[in-house]
Amino acid sequence: DAKTTQPPSMDCAEGRAANLPCNHSTISGNEYVYWYRQIHSQGPQYIIHGLKNNETNEMASLIITEDRKSSTLILPHATLRDTAVYYCIVRVAEGNNRLAFGKGNQVVVIP
Amino acid sequence: DGGITQSPKYLFRKEGQNVTLSCEQNLNHDAMYWYRQDPGQGLRLIYYSQIVNDFQKGDIAEGYSVSREKKESFPLTVTSAQKNPTAFYLCASRDLAPYSGANVLTFGAGSRLTVL
DSSP: OOOOBOOSEEEEETTSOEEEEEEOTTOOTTEEEEEEEEOTTSOOEEEEEESSSOEEOSSOEEEEOTTSSEEEEEESSOOGGGOEEEEEEEEESSSOOOOOBOOOEEEEEEO | OOOEEEEOSEEEEOTTOOEEEEEEEOSOOSEEEEEEEOTTOOEEEEEEEEETTEEEEOSSOTTEEEOOSBTTBOOEEEOTTOSOOOEEEEEEEEOOSTTSSSSOOEEOOOEEEEEO
16 A cells, blocks of 8 residues: 655644645555544544545545645644544555554644 | 444453453444554554454454454454553444445544553
């Protein structure tokens, strides 16, 4: 599976858009980009995923570069409840059960 | 409400004792997983199961055992052979049907085990 690189931590201002970067320069053609987040002492929660087109749902937007080597998760109006560890994962859509989560990006939303 | 229920939420055990963590899902998902998380670390895969009565070792299976007698249940036993069992344990499930959500995992709330 392609490896991803995220900053270990970042701060965001409450009410502003939070842009979370992820590099995945070795991504292959059939691999999707997935984002999850984990609020302290809870289980991770799925946010969004995409292949090559930009995606948006009620939680966030996912922007994938044209060469697919990087992506950005956008939280449009960050709230204090968005403080969490965010995981960017690159995987094929089906099969392959070894779904691995690295250390992620600790995002702190500041009032 | 569909979801995954893990119990107990907190568990204390003495060294040398086995302990079983429960994981039940009512999502009708085929695959179930157990992960371990240590402070400040990512998630590491212990065991997974794609079908009843079948399961495979993950990356850190030593000292753990599982069973999958029912589709909705995937209990994890932490045995006395696990040398450093204090951790946060997470259970997850996934629907394996094609085009069902493209690899999306649903997680439980976790069980925190402390060995005294």
